[in-house]
Each structure stands twice: as C-alpha cells, then as structure tokens.
Amino acid sequence: MPPTLTPWATRSFHDTYLEVLHTVTTSAEYDTSSRGNDSAELTNVSFRITDPRDRLPFLKRRPVNIVYNLAETLWYAAGRDDLDMIGYYAPGMGHYSANGKSLTGTAYGTKLFAPDRQGVRQWDRVLDLLRADPDTKRAVLGIYRPEELAITDNPDVSCTVAAQFLLRGGRLHLTCYMRGNDAYMGMVSDVFAFTFLQELAACQLGVELGHYTHHVASMHVNHRDAKNVRRLLNEGNQDGYVRPTFTPPEMPAGDVASALGTVLEHEELLRTNEVQHTPKSVSETGLPEYWQQVLLLFEAYRQIKHTDQSVSAELLDLLDPGYQWLVRHRWKNRMPQFEENT
Numbered sequence: 001m002p003p004t005l006t007p008w009a010t011r012s013f014h015d016t017y018l019e020v021l022h023t024v025t026t027s028a029e030y031d032t033s034s035r036g037n038d039s040a041e042l043t044n045v046s047f048r049i050t051d052p053r054d055r056l057p058f059l060k061r062r063p064v065n066i067v068y069n070l071a072e073t074l075w076y077a078a079g080r081d082d083l084d085m086i087g088y089y090a091p092g093m094g095h096y097s098a099n100g101k102s103l104t105g106t107a108y109g110t111k112l113f114a115p116d117r118q119g120v121r122q123w124d125r126v127l128d129l130l131r132a133d134p135d136t137k138r139a140v141l142g143i144y145r146p147e148e149l150a151i152t153d154n155p156d157v158s159c160t161v162a163a164q165f166l167l168r169g170g171r172l173h174l175t176c177y178m179r180g181n182d183a184y185m186g187m188v189s190d191v192f193a194f195t196f197l198q199e200l201a202a203c204q205l206g207v208e209l210g211h212y213t214h215h216v217a218s219m220h221v222n223h224r225d226a227k228n229v230r231r232l233l234n235e236g237n238q239d240g241y242v243r244p245t246f247t248p249p250e251m252p253a254g255d256v257a258s259a260l261g262t263v264l265e266h267e268e269l270l271r272t273n274e275v276q277h278t279p280k281s282v283s284e285t286g287l288p289e290y291w292q293q294v295l296l297l298f299e300a301y302r303q304i305k306h307t308d309q310s311v312s313a314e315l316l317d318l319l320d321p322g323y324q325w326l327v328r329h330r331w332k333n334r335m336p337q338f339e340e341n342t
C-alpha cells in the first residue's frame, strides 16, 4: 500500500511542496506515459495548508518566479485568456495555445471572472450565495468543462476541475479539486493562485481567512524533472542550511476590486514599457502598501525585460523581504549586489 497523504496539514506550502515531491518520487504507484510526458505518479493525493498566505516555497535551487505567479493570478482575476499578457511573463505558455493568441483550459479567469450568458460572473454568484446562505455547500466554482475533450488534440485542457468555498466558524476555507497536477512545476502556481483568490474572496466578504485544501487525482513528477527534484530535496541537507522564513504580506480589507483595477492598468503600462515607475511614483498611486508591492515587482520585471541594467537598488530595498529574497535568487545576474549566502 502506498502511503496515504491525507490528512496532511502544514502551516506553509514550503513544507508541503517538499513532502509531496519526496513522496511522489520515492513512493510512486505508477509509471505513466501520456501525450509525450513520462511520469512517476501517485494517485489521490490530498493536503491542507493552515496558513494559505504562506503560499510560497523559498528554495535557492528553484526560486519561484513571484512576478509570474502574481501576474497569472491577476490575469485570472481580470477574466483574460490572451497570450499578450501572460506570454510576457512566461513565453513558454505559447506552446499550450492552439491559435497562438489565447489559451483555453489554463485560462481559468474566463471561467471564473468573465460574465456568462446572463452577464453575471461565476465569482460574484458564488460570493453572493455565501452572503445569503453562509453555511451553504453550493459555493462551487466550476472550471473543467466537458466540451474541452471534444476538441481533437486539445493542447490545453483544464487541470482544475473545481474549487469550493466553505464559510465555517467565520472563516473562509477553500478546497481545490484537480484531475492532475505536475508536482514540481504546476502545483506551485496552482496553489499560489487559488490561495491568493481565497484571500481575495475573504477580503470581499469581510471574513477571516480559513485553511486551504488541495485534492489531486493524478499527482505526478515528469521523469525529465527527476534530477532537479532530487537537487531540490537535497537542498535542506546541505551543511549549515537554514530554511528561510518570512512573514507573508496580508491583503488589506477595503475596496479590493478598485485596487485590482488600478494594479491591472499599471501592469499593462509597465508590460508595454509605456511607463517606468520609481518608488516615489508607486507611492503616489495611493494604493495600499500591499498592492504597491505588486507594482514594485512589475517594475522590477520591466527593468529586467526592457533594459540591460541591474534592477534598481532603491526598488529592491523597498520590497517585502520574502519578495526580495525571491527576486534576488531568481534574477541573480540582474541584481546590483548579490551575496550567495544571504
């Protein structure tokens, strides 16, 4: 019998990430080969993160691209499916596009945040239901659609089937159901996006954040990533290793929709290099500090993409310590001064 991962609960995703990678690679049930991907697979893996704000792993051997993760989540929240936006942060996303312009399955935002035929967003309907009937068991955000399998050789079928809110004891919990999850690559972005959206919903409802639970039918690690996964798992075994810990930033209550709208306007101007922000101009937006941090990250990325200079030292100094750690380790060769052991 393979080990059961339920009920696995850790405070942070960092610990869960390593546990899942370790268990899938050492206790795989199957060796699968589908659509050119050879993988080690463990079926029906579930875990819980008790602090969904602690959603980032901090690993030197795989520094998360925090700019991409924020951009992808905002791309969802804007109900978008275009490669113009997401392709700037992840050029590889183009491979999943059938028409070279947009994405289908992966564009969760079109299912969650774009108005349906009745002109209502699924997100709003579910939040309204929670306001009207807080104990409801119906607050389900449906993502996977049966029609996706009707498209021959569809390169992009939704991996997330659904996500469900439960408002219990004044706290908003989220459960995510996935048909398949790439434990090394995809899981980091999926957990980031869903926990971020959970925090957004809690702010919009004016309730406390609860726990986040992730259920996956096929949890797998592709064989091509096995070596990198081993290196990652060994990171903690190095002499003198101290696991970096940071207090995660907390999304402020208030008019989240308006803050999101402003952030998205600035994101586009920075992406197209029409605007260059400074710490002063970011503070002049009047956005809460939390959202200013997102703009600082987009400005750092603009400097990386559109110039060949180092990222501004003044900007780096202002970043939240966890974000700063990730940027410094991800784009080492674009940092003003980088010390390996910091």
Ligand SMILES: O=c1ccn([C@H]2C[C@H](O)[C@@H](COP(=O)(O)O)O2)c(=O)[nH]1
Pocket (backbone or CB within 6 Å): 034, 035, 037, 106, 157, 158, 159, 160, 180, 181, 182, 183, 185, 186, 187, 190
């Ligand atoms: O949000 C996503 C989207 C995709 N994938 C991974 C899972 C699979 O490895 C691959 C999709 O391949 P198929 O299951 O569609 O063959 O992408 C994720 O982990 N998360």
